[in-house]
Amino acid sequence: MSRPFKPYPFSARHYAGEVPSLVDGHDPVTRAVAIVGGGPVGMTLALALARQGVRSVLIEADDGVCTGSRAICISRRSLEIFKRLGVVGAFLQKGLPWTGGRSFYRDAEVFRFTMHHDDEQSLPPMINLAQYQIEQLLLDEVERHADLIEVRWQTRVTGIEQLPEGGATLALRTGATNDIAWRMRADWVVACDGGRSTIRDALGLQLTGTTYEGRYVIVDIELDSARATERLAYFDPPSNPGSTVLVHKQPDNVWRIDYQLRDDEDPEAAVQPENVMPRVQSVLDSMGETGAWSPIWITVYKANALTLERYRHGSVLFAGDAAHLVPIFGVRGANSGIDDADNLGWKLGCVVNGIASPRLLDSYSDERVFAARENLSYGMKSTEFMAPPSFAFDLMRTAVLGLAQRHAAVRPLINPRQTHAIAYVQSPLNEAAGDAAGHADAFRQGPAPGTVLPECRLLKRPDDGASVAIHLTDLLGPCFTALRFGADAAQDGAWQELQRTLAEQGIPFNAVTLVMGDMPDAGSSYVADQTGRLHEMLDARPRTVYLIRPDGHVLARWRDGSAAATQRALSATLTI
Structure with missing residues (x-):
């Protein structure tokens, strides 16, 4: 349910779908690692493996990096991972760093938070960078490792068969019209293919947890503004009574505005331009932003707090949204997936290189399932405050916001609980x-x-x-x-x-x-x-x-x- 308007100020490269030389419809070369999904998680994993000399093939259904408004906040922990992968410089050059944010109730500021940052730190606590830019920077590094990372664009997985002797065979279709069917064998398959994971469905696995009814409209706009980069949250603002609004500044004069829909609003109607434009304008008016702006992208988001019970199933491993769906509040989605790739990368590399037992991969599942449950716990608390799931939660939030301006003791309840590194205390x-x-x-x-x-x-x-x-x-x-x-x-x-x-x-x-x-x-x-x-x-x-x-x-x-x-x-x- 997305409608693009003015193009993003970004020129993506497009790639043809090609297949290797086949023998009776099969790729005769068995791959060490096949990574399904060429988003931030898949590319981070490929780079982590390449740093250990391990070859991999990235299988991506699209013909280039993503479009639309997806992840935009990269945490210090993710930047540390990119630092070890040798790509952090490009992220720091392009991204907008920020250290905190402010929350408002109606027309009054009620909370201000600052993430840990002092002179000892080498990296900012957070940078804003659109996912298409994140993917492009990672892809630039992937292409510098073409000897170790092969990318198969416009290639969709249609099935998977795990083999008794180990490894798996992937059924694939390549091309803009999926006209070339072929098969590939890999010793290890990692599913990084997102919330609608084909691999997960093919293995009959299901995510479990909580799905929230509250919906947010996500709007990207182009606006030239000198306003500082920070997280802005507006609860029941005069410009949008009864709604919650989040605002983030991105590079290249792109701004992301998220606002909550009322329970009685139809999501189909909510993304119609005639309904979106006035609400965005009212948000900008309340912020004092008087410059001209243009819409770029509109979509609807629904919060989920779901995970697989295990992330290893034989020769198949899961990472990112294929393994877990985390609410956007607290920016744990892409960041937790990048952490998955970092954890799995060194372990899978050690196994492929023959210096570790495959049992080491079970510790990936143990640690990252634990981390997912921690992230889901924090994310659910943030979601219940940002999008109250019941009258009782809404009543509690209204009381907290009403008291926060005069009573400092209740202000921490407004804290968005930004993502942080998870300690594997029971590893x-x-x-x-x-x-x-x-x-x-x-x-x-x-x-x-x-x-x-x-x-x-x-x-x-x-x-x-x-x-x-x-x-x-x-x-x-x-x-x-x-x-x-x-x-x-x-x-x-x-x-x-x-x-x-x-x-x-x-x-x-x-x-x-x-x-x-x-x-x-x-x-x-x-x-x-x-x-x-x-x-x-x-x-x-x-x-x-x-x-x-x-x-x-x-x-x-x-x-x-x-x-x-x-x-x-x-x-x-x-x-x-």
Whole structure:
């Protein structure tokens, strides 16, 4: 139910549908990984696999990047993932950063929030960027990895058959009219094909959870305005009585306006231009925006809070909207899917490269189902406030909004609960690595296993050359990373031997030495925590070791760490 008007200020590339050389209608080459769906999740996964040297094929039904108004907010966590994939620079150059927002009840401001952001951060807490731009930036990077990532445009999946010996065969149709039918075999298939997943339906799987009756009209407009980038929410505004309105600024003078429909409004009629234009104009009038504007896109959105029970089914894995549907409030949709791809990418890469048991992929399901339920919990709370599902919820919201201007204690109830990194507190990997680590002295604070590392400014001291100011996330790549606290020359040999052993086994690994203050006379490279902030945040002292997974989550930590303990933890993780 979408109607485009003025084109987006964006020129998309279009690609022909082509098939490989076939033998009796089959692609004779068995692919290691077939990714169904070339949106942000599918492309992020392909790039994560490419960073480990794993080939994949992206199967996309369209002839280019998406159109219309979809995801627009990219979180700091997603930017950290893009940083490890080497694409974050383009996102920061194009996106509009923001740190908070304001909420209004009728004509009064009742709440203002600010997301965590200080001088230690290397990335903004959020940027606004339209999904077609997100996809284009990822596609640019995909095309730079053409040796490892193959894209099959205008290709639809019509069926899938899992094979007794492992792997699956995909039935495909390619071309603008789906006129070429063929089949492809893959060792692993990842369904990133969205909320109407063909793969999910073909396997007879169903999402479970809650569907909300409330609907929002989503309108993209072109408007030249110098207004700052922030999240704006209007409850029962004079311009649209009884409605809730959300406003986001995007690059290229595009603005997104979402407004709630009343229960008695017909969604078909609601997207008619004669009904949309006056309501948008009234919103802009109330904001004091007097410039000329043009409509670009109109659609209707309905909130869902749904998930599969498991994300691995034999040789088929699910990610993004194919695995879960999260309400837009709190911007968890695309961001949670990108996190899925990051989690699955390193694990599937390890399995394909033969350095991990396929059982490692079960931990992907365990961790990301847990994360989905956390996201759904937060998303449902936000949805119940933004679009009250019953008279009781509506009454509660009206009371909170009415009191918020004069009573600060109730204002947190208006908080949109923006997306944040989920800690895998019950991950089987925590248990496996913990058993291998043995029992260490208790940490008073710091990120426990399963938690994402915090950010911190540091100073890198190479063997030769000038020192370089960096951040902690700059030390993380598509590999396991050991953070060694304190320079201990007696242990250097053991760590160097571990590095060689893991390299021979094909296990991506890097060890980094961090010291408090500075050591100008040190003979080898290290990273200086000049202020001691990182030591404090991680409750670290000399000989402390943190072992970090390729997705930036802590795998294990030791008060008195060693190369041997690190090796045991890695072995337990990869053979879980």
